[in-house]
Amino acid sequence: xxxxxxxxxxxxxxxxxxxxxQEYVHGLFRGTHIISGQSAETQKKGELDLFIxxxxxxxxxxxxxxxxxxxxxxxxxxxYGISDRLAIGVGRSTAGKTYDSFIKARVLRQSNxxxxxxxxxxxxxxxxxxxxxxxxxxxxxxxxxxxxxMIAKKFSERFSAQIMPTHVHINLVDLVRQPNxxxxxxxxxxxxxxxxxxxxxxxxxxxxxxxxxxATRPLSIGFDINTGNHVFQIHFTNASxxxxxxxxxxxxxxxxxxxxxxxxxxVRTFKLKxxxx
Amino acid sequence: xxxxxxxxxxHKRLMKRLLAIALFAGMVWSGCYYDNAEEVxxxxxxxxxxxxxxxxxxxxxxxxTQCLSCHSGAAPDGNVALxxxxxxxxxxxxxxxxxxxTATNGYSIMPxxxxxxxxxxxxxxxxxxxxxxxx
Numbered sequence: 001x002x003x004x005x006x007x008x009x010x011x012x013x014x015x016x017x018x019x020x021x022q023e024y025v026h027g028l029f030r031g032t033h034i035i036s037g038q039s040a041e042t043q044k045k046g047e048l049d050l051f052i053x054x055x056x057x058x059x060x061x062x063x064x065x066x067x068x069x070x071x072x073x074x075x076x077x078x079x080y081g082i083s084d085r086l087a088i089g090v091g092r093s094t095a096g097k098t099y100d101s102f103i104k105a106r107v108l109r110q111s112n113x114x115x116x117x118x119x120x121x122x123x124x125x126x127x128x129x130x131x132x133x134x135x136x137x138x139x140x141x142x143x144x145x146x147x148x149x150m151i152a153k154k155f156s157e158r159f160s161a162q163i164m165p166t167h168v169h170i171n172l173v174d175l176v177r178q179p180n181x182x183x184x185x186x187x188x189x190x191x192x193x194x195x196x197x198x199x200x201x202x203x204x205x206x207x208x209x210x211x212x213x214x215a216t217r218p219l220s221i222g223f224d225i226n227t228g229n230h231v232f233q234i235h236f237t238n239a240s241x242x243x244x245x246x247x248x249x250x251x252x253x254x255x256x257x258x259x260x261x262x263x264x265x266x267v268r269t270f271k272l273k274x275x276x277x
Numbered sequence: 278x279x280x281x282x283x284x285x286x287x288h289k290r291l292m293k294r295l296l297a298i299a300l301f302a303g304m305v306w307s308g309c310y311y312d313n314a315e316e317v318x319x320x321x322x323x324x325x326x327x328x329x330x331x332x333x334x335x336x337x338x339x340x341x342t343q344c345l346s347c348h349s350g351a352a353p354d355g356n357v358a359l360x361x362x363x364x365x366x367x368x369x370x371x372x373x374x375x376x377x378x379t380a381t382n383g384y385s386i387m388p389x390x391x392x393x394x395x396x397x398x399x400x401x402x403x404x405x406x407x408x409x410x411x412x
Binding site: 135136137140141143145169171172173174175176177178180 | 308309310311312313314315316317318326
């Protein structure tokens with residue numbers, strides 16, 4: 001008893017002497033995704049996100065395809081926050097009939113003592129498309145992986161930026177001359193225009209994406225609209241992918257040629273633990 | 278008499294963590310392959326690189342493995358020898374090379390055991406279409 005009292009007093013003195021407690025910076029980005037890629041944010045403990053991402057077809061496909069709205073590709077995902085610093089999730093994309101699962105951990109959080117937030121995310125992909133007739137396909141050849149480090153900083157209430165070095169590994173590529181490992185550097189930013197509206201942009205620079213056929217680099221511009229419990233993100237992009245592998249490897253749209261796709265992300269959060277909304 | 282008490286719980290926790298990391302790393306690295314369909318699924322050829330076909334690198338090896346056992350020597354089958362570039366260019370120009378490997382235009386199939394993998398046929402066709410370069 002005496003001991004704990006001393007400890008308590010010691011702690012108080014300690015606090016008063018060495019001042020500030022760790023104050024975390026919140027709201028680096030509005031959601032756990034910026035546009036197609038992830039942001040340094042994770043779910044809070046006990047939160048389950050139903051994440052619905054949609055990309056329509058290309059705007060330049062003309063009136064017959066209703067400027068792309070006739071073709072839609074989506075990713076449906078469930079993300080769950082195990083703790084405030086650790087999240088896991090699963091998803092399924094239309095493109096490539098890809099199942100993915102990820103683990104995402106906040107390594108560092110921006111605070112009054114720490115200048116940046118660092119989040120690590122690792123994802124595994126299973127391509128479930130059927131191989132051509134009479135051709136076997138080993139299960140391991142369906143797999144791909146991505147690792148991403150997201151270094152984010154909230155400069156002010158209005159502006160946040162993030163860089164994300166990313167590595168993608170594909171177990172089976174098509175041609176001998178294609179690399180199994182791709183490295184890419186992502187850049188993203190958010191500008192808060194008003195209380196409920198933010199402008200976002202995201203770009204992945206892959207030094208040599210052209211080894212994979214007609215690959216281009218994904219550039220996306222979007223708006224975050226806050227509607228209470230939902231986060232609604234609408235955007236224009238040349239990438240049809242909604243996870244890192246598809247973004248970095250499968251993007252082949254050209255902004256200048258009008259290969260622009262309209263899309264949106266919708267997030268609905270369910271709180272499974274703690275106080276309900 | 279006093280026994281020295283060693284606190285193993287710390288070590289145990291560390292070992293558990295190391296084991297978990299090792300297991301995780303093992304899972305990640307054992308699942309990591311560096312394969313390409315062109316080589317791994319060669320026979321099935323669901324991909325075939327027919328860009329920049331070279332005679333020495335692409336066509337000649339196919340001819341050597343698929344044709345030379347009969348079409349060479351002092352008395353080649355059908356009086357068609359395929360021993361060098363000029364021989365192959367000759368049959369390519371008169372259409373019999375493409376005709377026999379695809380069994381079109383009235384030619385019967387070559388090799389006689391059955392058609393070659395589709396990629397081989399595609400590569401030879403691409404080489405013919407490119408003007409039969411000797412490269």
